[in-house]
Every structure is written in C-alpha cells, then in structure tokens.
Amino acid sequence: MAAKFLIVGAGFSGCVLANRLIKQLDCTIDIIDERSHIGGNCHTSRDEETGIMVHHYGPHIFNTDKKEIWDFVNSFVEFRPYVHRVKARVDDKIFPLPINLMTINQYFGKALDPKQAKIFLSSLADHSILHPTNFEDQALAFIGKDLYRAFFYGYTKKQWGCEPRELPASILKRIPVRFNYDDNYHPHPYTGIPVEGYSAVMEKMIDSPAIKLHLNRKFFPGEQHEEYNHIFYTGPLDTFFQFCFGRLGYRTVTFERNVQDGDFQGTAQMNFCDETVPYTRISEHKHFTPWEKHDKTVYFKEYSHETTPSDEPYYPKRLDADKRILFDYRKKAATLNGFSFLGRLATYRYMDMHNVIDEALHFATTFAQAFKTGKPLPVFPNIEDSI
Ligand SMILES: Cc1cc2nc3c(=O)[nH]c(=O)nc-3n(C[C@H](O)[C@H](O)[C@H](O)COP(=O)(O)OP(=O)(O)OC[C@H]3O[C@@H](n4cnc5c(N)ncnc54)[C@H](O)[C@@H]3O)c2cc1C
Numbered sequence: 001m002a003a004k005f006l007i008v009g010a011g012f013s014g015c016v017l018a019n020r021l022i023k024q025l026d027c028t029i030d031i032i033d034e035r036s037h038i039g040g041n042c043h044t045s046r047d048e049e050t051g052i053m054v055h056h057y058g059p060h061i062f063n064t065d066k067k068e069i070w071d072f073v074n075s076f077v078e079f080r081p082y083v084h085r086v087k088a089r090v091d092d093k094i095f096p097l098p099i100n101l102m103t104i105n106q107y108f109g110k111a112l113d114p115k116q117a118k119i120f121l122s123s124l125a126d127h128s129i130l131h132p133t134n135f136e137d138q139a140l141a142f143i144g145k146d147l148y149r150a151f152f153y154g155y156t157k158k159q160w161g162c163e164p165r166e167l168p169a170s171i172l173k174r175i176p177v178r179f180n181y182d183d184n185y186h187p188h189p190y191t192g193i194p195v196e197g198y199s200a201v202m203e204k205m206i207d208s209p210a211i212k213l214h215l216n217r218k219f220f221p222g223e224q225h226e227e228y229n230h231i232f233y234t235g236p237l238d239t240f241f242q243f244c245f246g247r248l249g250y251r252t253v254t255f256e257r258n259v260q261d262g263d264f265q266g267t268a269q270m271n272f273c274d275e276t277v278p279y280t281r282i283s284e285h286k287h288f289t290p291w292e293k294h295d296k297t298v299y300f301k302e303y304s305h306e307t308t309p310s311d312e313p314y315y316p317k318r319l320d321a322d323k324r325i326l327f328d329y330r331k332k333a334a335t336l337n338g339f340s341f342l343g344r345l346a347t348y349r350y351m352d353m354h355n356v357i358d359e360a361l362h363f364a365t366t367f368a369q370a371f372k373t374g375k376p377l378p379v380f381p382n383i384e385d386s387i
Helices: 014-022 065-072 101-108 114-124 137-158 199-207 320-333 353-373
Strands: 003-008 027-032 044-046 053-055 063-065 079-081 086-090 091-095 188-196 211-212 228-232 250-261 269-272 282-285 296-306 339-341
Touching: 003 014, 014 027, 014 199, 014 211, 014 320, 014 353, 044 199, 063 065, 063 353, 065 188, 065 353, 091 101, 101 114, 101 137, 114 137, 137 296, 188 199
Parallel strands: 003 027, 003 228, 027 211, 086 269, 228 339
Antiparallel strands: 044 053, 063 188, 079 188, 086 091, 250 296, 269 282, 282 296
16 A cells, blocks of 8 residues: 655755655655745745746755756756856945955955965964854954954844854854955856746646645644654754754844836845944845846845744754754654654754755655665654764
8 A cells, every 4th residue: 555644844855855755655745834835945936016036035046066966956947057146245345255356356455366365365364363263263363354344244243143253163164265256156066046936846846646735734743643654844843842942043034125127236146244234135036037137126135133933944053052952852853753854944954955955865765765674764864963
C-alpha cells in the first residue's frame, strides 16, 4: 500500500522534498501551509498596480556554485541571467558594494591599483587587535575605522538592533573586500532570476496527482495525524514545541511599499549605511527583470526590528543563548517518532535558496533509503553541524 506523508510548509524545503519523495517512494503527499500562497518566503507574484514581479518577503536572487542545483531548478522553469550590483549610500554619496577597488578609490579619492590598495588598507587596519571576538573588532582589525564607520557601523546597528561590538566576529567573516573592480554581489557561477518568479518554480515542482497542496491550513503543535506514515515539518522549531524552552531569537523586516512613474533609484538595491536613515535598504523590483519594460515602478523600504510573537521570523540571531535553547529543542525532537524537521526555520539557520534545495534533495534520498529498508528515519538533515 502507498505510504502517506504530510509536509508542513510550501516553501522550497517542502516542495523539493515532495518532488523527490514521490520519485523515490510509492507514496501520496499532502502539503499544508498556513499562508494563502505557495512559495514560503520566496513567494513572488505580479503587483496588481504596476504588473511588476514582486518578491513579497524581500528581494531574492538565485545563486549557486553547484551545477546540479542550477540544472535542477532550470528543469522546471526558465531562468534568465541576472547580475546583482548593490549600491551603498553614505553621507549623500553613492558607492559600489561589496567593498572593492572602486569603493576604496572613490571613498578616499585615490587611484590605487590592487597591490597599493592592499598595502593602504593594511595601513588603516588596527593591528593591535590580535584576536577579535566581536563584529566591531573584527572590522577594525581588517579594514580600519574609516571604512568600518562608513559602511558597516550604522547599517549593522540598524539591521541587528544592537551595537556591533555585541555581535559575534563571525558575522563579518562573511563580508568580502575585493582588490579588483568586480562588483558582482553573488560571484557564484550560476546566478539568475526565474522569468515567471519563484512561486512558479514551486508550483511546477509539486505538479503531480500524488501531491495535494492545501493553503490557509495551519499545523498546530500536538495535533494527531494517524493517517500519515510520517510528518515533515518546515516551520519554526520553537513553535512546534510550544516554546517550552523559550523563544529562538530572530530579527524581522517591515516593508513600506511605494509606487511612482518611471525609475526611482536606477538599480535593484540601494543600502543606506547612515545610522540617521531609519531604513536599511530600498529594493526596486523592476530591476530584477531587466528584460521586462514597465512605465511605473514599485519599490520597498526595509525597516529591521526585533521580532514580536505576531511578526514573521526572518534572520536567526543565533546568539549563545539561542544556541543553548536550540540544543534543547533538537534533543527533544530526536525523542519523537514519525517527525522530521528541515528548512531554515526548523533548523534555525540562515540558509539561501540553493542551501535549502540542496539539503532537501539529499534529505529526501536519505529518508527514502531508510524508509525502504526499515532503518531509523532521519530527524534533521544537518546532523554533524547540529547547532
Ligand atoms: C529578506 C531575505 C532575503 C533573502 N534573499 C535571498 C536571496 O537573494 N537568495 C537566496 O538564495 N536566498 C535568500 N533568502 C533566503 C530564502 O528566503 C530561504 O532560503 C528560503 O525561503 C527557505 O525556504 P524554506 O522552505 O526552508 O522556508 P520558508 O520559505 O520560510 O517556508 C516555510 C513555510 O512553512 C509555513 N509554515 C510555518 N509554520 C507552519 C504551520 N504551523 N502550519 C502551516 N504552515 C506553516 C510558512 O508559512 C512558510 O510558507 C532571503 C531571506 C530573507 C529573509
């Protein structure tokens, strides 16, 4: 008899998992999502007023260095090449990001070549900081006071809602400084945007008589579902356990929508680094599809703030206290029968789309093999890097 599975969450994690499970097991799948649409936080649809494809939960650019992931997403819909070039506004001047040779030369009014720029930046760095333990020290040790104050201090303070010296040094390790003029924000070899948006990718993934999608349907913790052989949960881990060990910390984002004629800022993303500007960035969505022509434009100002129980969780904070709580939830999850947890919310990690797709692909295979052979079923995809 065919197995019956329930997947909670119709984002990339849930949809990739469903797509793969029906190929590897004799099964039917119900996917439920409490929202009124497919796509999770990657949901896109055309703005009614302007016709522009809007990324409702913030701008999303698909990028990966794995050809198999690129081929996988391209097997469902057409992606077009897109190069993300981010600009930063600092003291009413515009600079390219990530910090590169153009940023350094423009900011300091110089014409340095790569070798000279390295020496120059090293002369600005604070070499007295030998073992940086926080974000601020890491930045000062690496790029010095001027670039740090201009490009990182205000932006980081707004994004995380605290002094950068209260954040772990590990956050800055991910921000590159380039000693050439490459301002392509995502240097992965495979980068693009789906022509009809991300929700269309996921609709195609689950287009099968064996999969049924139920929108506006919430999964409540403790619900009994004896009709299913197994339940895959991609929602927030702390919600699943009714916050018994406390809430995992997240930052959230509020979007302020604006419409006008023509072109508002001439680019897809402008970061506002000054602390005095209340929003962190403005994304203008028609620039994500440069092959389309629109007379009007729609853009969104992003305000970052602390998550209240009614907000969408966006960026996991992963402070030490969060990691201790996460450890307790993971231990408790491992004692359950009939549940697996995957995706950015259930594993409490910041993950790009290519990360969740990659993980769901592998998890489906591991699960299917264990299910077929009667071996213990995997609970989490990230077993080694558990916290
Ligand atoms: C502002 C922002 C910008 C980003 N930009 C990029 C980018 O440019 N490139 C990139 O690769 N990645 C980007 N990401 C990351 C990307 O959004 C995630 O990788 C992706 O959304 C994760 O998919 P998921 O399925 O794991 O989770 P989600 O997309 O969050 O899906 C989980 C789903 O579960 C549902 N759900 C939760 N609880 C329940 C419940 N109890 N009952 C029913 N349904 C439930 C939710 O409604 C949701 O639809 C960005 C993220 C943010 C926050």
